[in-house]
Amino acid sequence: MKNILIVLLGAALAVVLGLYAYMYLGMYNMGADSPHWRMTVSMLTMMRERSIEMHAAEVVVPSNLDDPAVILKGAGQYAAMCTGCHLAPGIADSEIRPGLYPRPPNLSKVRVDPREAFWVIKHGIKMSAMPAWGFSHDDATIWTMVAFLRKLPGMTPTEYRDIVAKAPPDDDMGPMDRDMPMGDHASAAASPTHRP
Ligand code: HEC
Numbered sequence: 001m002k003n004i005l006i007v008l009l010g011a012a013l014a015v016v017l018g019l020y021a022y023m024y025l026g027m028y029n030m031g032a033d034s035p036h037w038r039m040t041v042s043m044l045t046m047m048r049e050r051s052i053e054m055h056a057a058e059v060v061v062p063s064n065l066d067d068p069a070v071i072l073k074g075a076g077q078y079a080a081m082c083t084g085c086h087l088a089p090g091i092a093d094s095e096i097r098p099g100l101y102p103r104p105p106n107l108s109k110v111r112v113d114p115r116e117a118f119w120v121i122k123h124g125i126k127m128s129a130m131p132a133w134g135f136s137h138d139d140a141t142i143w144t145m146v147a148f149l150r151k152l153p154g155m156t157p158t159e160y161r162d163i164v165a166k167a168p169p170d171d172d173m174g175p176m177d178r179d180m181p182m183g184d185h186a187s188a189a190a191s192p193t194h195r196p
Pocket of ligand 1: 048083085086110112116117118120125
């Protein structure tokens with residue numbers, strides 16, 4: 001009995017040491033162009049979906065998501081910050097998107113659950129390109145993005161262009177950044193017409 005225990009402990013130790021050596025020796029390919037095994041993908045997918053479901057369950061959805069002013073503000077936010085990765089009607093690809101792993105969903109085709117979308121936008125998703133926008137945006141602004149995402153699938157390229165043209169400017173950025181899909185805050189701060 002005692003011998004079996006020692007053998008089992010030894011085997012467990014060998015596995016842990018082997019895994020550690022594999023990681024420490026740099027044998028794992030961290031490249032974004034080297035896909036995971038299918039088993040790893042299904043484990044990560046399960047973990048991500050369950051995590052978002054559990055964490056989003058507590059989120060309280062505000063009652064103004066159908067307010068046209070809220071949707072309009074969300075359109076401006078989306079056009080300024082999200083299309084490079086998530087595309088839009090009339091925007092079929094971008095330079096950054098093909099190289100992202102995991103590939104961001106095309107949000108002009110996918111319907112999202114408002115609670116889960118809010119949670120993901122605010123907190124981001126670890127080890128993916130999805131940022132935690134909660135560091136730079138308050139909850140009310142994030143809800144405008146969710147309100148817009150509810151309308152986005154099914155919009156035509158013309159409807160999309162019109163709503164973005166009417167949207168109030170994204171007040172976190174200078175006007176120079178408005179036309180760029182992923183304007184950065186540093187150049188907005190440097191622009192003389194930037195409003196605080
Ligand atoms: C640099 C790329 C990038 C940018 C910019 C980005 N996202 Fe994402 N986003 C991702 C990736 C990648 C995922 C998927 C992560 C995964 O599957 O693990 C994602 C996932 C999401 C999801 C979850 C979708 C689903 O079906 O579960 C939502 C909602 C979302 N993003 C909204 C936004 C919004 C709104 C913005 C703009 C404020 C934004 N994202 C900007 C990369 C990005």
